[in-house]
Amino acid sequence: MPIDLVEPTPYQRNLSDTHVRKLEAVIGKIGRFLDPIIAVRIAKPDHAAKYWTPNGNHRLSAMRTLGAKSIIAIVVSEAAAAYQILALNTEKAHNLREKALEVIRMYKELAHLDEATEEQYALEFEEPAFITLGLCYEERPRFSGGAYHPVLKRVDEFLQKPLHAALSVRQQRAKTVLALDDFIVKQVEALKAKGLTSPYLKSFVVARVNPVRFGPKDAPPLSFDDALGRMTQAAVKFNPDKIKMDDLAKSGGAPDETE
Numbered sequence: 001m002p003i004d005l006v007e008p009t010p011y012q013r014n015l016s017d018t019h020v021r022k023l024e025a026v027i028g029k030i031g032r033f034l035d036p037i038i039a040v041r042i043a044k045p046d047h048a049a050k051y052w053t054p055n056g057n058h059r060l061s062a063m064r065t066l067g068a069k070s071i072i073a074i075v076v077s078e079a080a081a082a083y084q085i086l087a088l089n090t091e092k093a094h095n096l097r098e099k100a101l102e103v104i105r106m107y108k109e110l111a112h113l114d115e116a117t118e119e120q121y122a123l124e125f126e127e128p129a130f131i132t133l134g135l136c137y138e139e140r141p142r143f144s145g146g147a148y149h150p151v152l153k154r155v156d157e158f159l160q161k162p163l164h165a166a167l168s169v170r171q172q173r174a175k176t177v178l179a180l181d182d183f184i185v186k187q188v189e190a191l192k193a194k195g196l197t198s199p200y201l202k203s204f205v206v207a208r209v210n211p212v213r214f215g216p217k218d219a220p221p222l223s224f225d226d227a228l229g230r231m232t233q234a235a236v237k238f239n240p241d242k243i244k245m246d247d248l249a250k251s252g253g254a255p256d257e258t259e
Helices: 019-030 057-065 079-083 096-110 119-125 128-139 147-154 163-193 199-207 225-238 245-251
Strands: 005-007 037-041 051-055 073-076
Touching: 005 057, 019 037, 019 057, 019 096, 051 057, 051 073, 057 225, 079 096, 096 119, 096 128, 096 147, 096 163, 128 147, 128 163, 128 245, 147 163, 147 199, 147 225, 163 199, 163 225, 199 245
Parallel strands: 005 051, 037 073
Antiparallel strands: 037 051
């Protein structure tokens, strides 16, 4: 189809310049484009483009830069496919930040369409934690979501409310996580002031105040509010003076770099 008829969905992740440059080099070298994009008809007659691609934005950009006038596409008739970015993606693995931001962008778009609940969009959203984290990333682009993702996966659940009604609950949950992060950051700075240096400092402190991690295996699951409430109280009481370098060395975990 003519390449000018296609554009990316308005809520997916930003392009990776490095990945686009690699695609340009490969496509330019072999002189062929053999991996079709997915194209979904836009239900807006006055829109300049006629199709959205939920899977193929990097390929689309590379082809445009190379001067292509047309692009091979698999046209999907179901409009819902435009929101199945995470399920359809085969091009470049999403990191946590990209997933969360795509999910919350889709969430806000879908909230205007119908009365469907979060659970009805479980395939599109993949995890309830991505909704909450997406709002956190919107508020703080350099938020270290990876430190909180493990506990949110355990306590965050899809809400049995229409998206437009559930959004306010999600916004409050995001505020709760960010307020907890403020306390965690203070404790991390206190550890640094003691001379403790490690790429795992934030994950270490979060793990130490995580009630899910230390709870009995047969204990009933904690709700989001219970878990985050206990974590906040523990973060306030956390004593950096009791932490030694050996404690950090034993903790392991993922570095606290911004995704």
